[in-house]
Amino acid sequence: MTVLVTGGAGFIGSNFVLDRLARSSETVVNLDNLTYAGNLDNLASLQGNPGHVFVHGDLCDRPLLDRLFAQHRPRAVIHFAAESHVDRSIHGPEDFIQTNIVGTFRLLEAARAHWDGLDARQKADFRFLHVSTDEVYGTLTPQDPPFAETNPHLPNSPYSASKAASDHLVRAWHHTYGLPVLTTNCSNNYGPYQFPEKLIPLVIVNALAGKPLPIYGDGLQVRDWLYVGDHCQAIERVLEAGTPGETYNIGGWNEMSNLRIVATICGLLDELRPRASGGGYADQITYVADRPGHDRRYAIDARKIQRELGWTPAETFETGIRKTVAWYLQHPEWVARIQQGGYRDWIQRHYGEA
Numbered sequence: 001m002t003v004l005v006t007g008g009a010g011f012i013g014s015n016f017v018l019d020r021l022a023r024s025s026e027t028v029v030n031l032d033n034l035t036y037a038g039n040l041d042n043l044a045s046l047q048g049n050p051g052h053v054f055v056h057g058d059l060c061d062r063p064l065l066d067r068l069f070a071q072h073r074p075r076a077v078i079h080f081a082a083e084s085h086v087d088r089s090i091h092g093p094e095d096f097i098q099t100n101i102v103g104t105f106r107l108l109e110a111a112r113a114h115w116d117g118l119d120a121r122q123k124a125d126f127r128f129l130h131v132s133t134d135e136v137y138g139t140l141t142p143q144d145p146p147f148a149e150t151n152p153h154l155p156n157s158p159y160s161a162s163k164a165a166s167d168h169l170v171r172a173w174h175h176t177y178g179l180p181v182l183t184t185n186c187s188n189n190y191g192p193y194q195f196p197e198k199l200i201p202l203v204i205v206n207a208l209a210g211k212p213l214p215i216y217g218d219g220l221q222v223r224d225w226l227y228v229g230d231h232c233q234a235i236e237r238v239l240e241a242g243t244p245g246e247t248y249n250i251g252g253w254n255e256m257s258n259l260r261i262v263a264t265i266c267g268l269l270d271e272l273r274p275r276a277s278g279g280g281y282a283d284q285i286t287y288v289a290d291r292p293g294h295d296r297r298y299a300i301d302a303r304k305i306q307r308e309l310g311w312t313p314a315e316t317f318e319t320g321i322r323k324t325v326a327w328y329l330q331h332p333e334w335v336a337r338i339q340q341g342g343y344r345d346w347i348q349r350h351y352g353e354a
């Protein structure tokens with residue numbers, strides 16, 4: 001059996017592919033067009049593993065999608081591929097519209113064409129799992145209850161608007177065409193292989209390099225945080241036991257301000273890699289102008305997935321962040337290659353293109 005993963009060279013997708021191939025004998029066909037966020041270094045341990053078929057291609061390329069469905073006949077699609085960085089969406093929303101909306105549409109259409117040709121039993125077993133974000137729900141005040149699956153989509157950034165649009169397309173393909181879809185809306189992830197433009201790896205990498213640790217505005221924006229391995233396990237659980245047409249929120253019950261996150265990382269680095277120059281890493285904290293339209297608070301009510309599918313996170317924030325900081329300390333070469341664009345050379349060596 002085979003599953004088709006999109007965006008499997010990115011942060012969460014590569015963690016998912018590595019976890020899955022370690023636990024299952026199913027083949028993973030991994031479609032990724034290797035944007036700046038796609039990094040085959042993340043998958044280097046899979047070199048020579050016949051269970052991993054990497055396809056360098058674009059989600060928006062419908063003929064390619066049709067060929068992949070015809071050739072591999074996947075029993076499921078797990079759709080991670082997206083433009084994912086809010087700041088980039090503010091400065092250049094076009095790619096977000098193209099990949100997150102048009103790309104999801106093309107994938108749904110290719111999946112539907114494939115699914116239409118299956119027999120009744122295969123049709124019932126097929127799954128299209130769409131990986132989405134809690135940011136589609138908008139922002140909360142400190143008094144609001146956390147986001148439930150019944151909350152309306154009220155996105156505020158070009159990124160969250162494009163993800164909200166893709167959620168709606170996925171929902172419509174179920175209600176209109178009967179495609180067996182599942183949607184997951186997850187809170188902020190952290191862990192190994194996260195591109196150092198996102199808060200947690202950025203802080204670790206900048207701290208070690210003696211650079212400023214930028215905090216937007218007052219730093220009191222609150223997010224819920226989940227260790228990436230827990231997110232991957234939740235996706236597996238939804239794939240295996242979720243009800244088609246349903247949406248599942250995934251979260252870590254770890255609401256924390258950005259300032260507290262940065263202070264926690266500084267404290268761990270002080271313990272694990274004390275500054276040569278003395279003093280604490282918190283000395284490097286620098287306040288910068290807030291991001292336009294910055295949502296104040298996200299929080300996730302993850303009781304449905306716990307109640308219906310029995311999933312709860314294995315890591316607490318304390319255990320997960322310690323593992324994460326340790327991983328970055330143990331993998332300076334991964335960070336250095338990303339910073340030098342070395343992984344592009346890797347692509348050139350392995351695929352003959354830049």
Ligand code: NAD
Pocket residue numbers: 006007008009010011012013031032033034035036037038039057058059060079080081082083084085099103131132133134163185186187188189190195
């Ligand atoms: P990422 O930016 O690290 O990785 C995205 C991957 O998609 C990259 O490998 C990139 O090359 C690939 N990609 C982008 N455009 C493509 C295209 N047109 N065709 C093929 N591949 C393409 O993102 P991530 O943080 O791993 O997020 C993965 C998914 O999870 C996204 O859909 C995101 O919205 C969602 N999500 C992320 C978080 C988080 O905290 N990172 C939280 C909840 C949900």
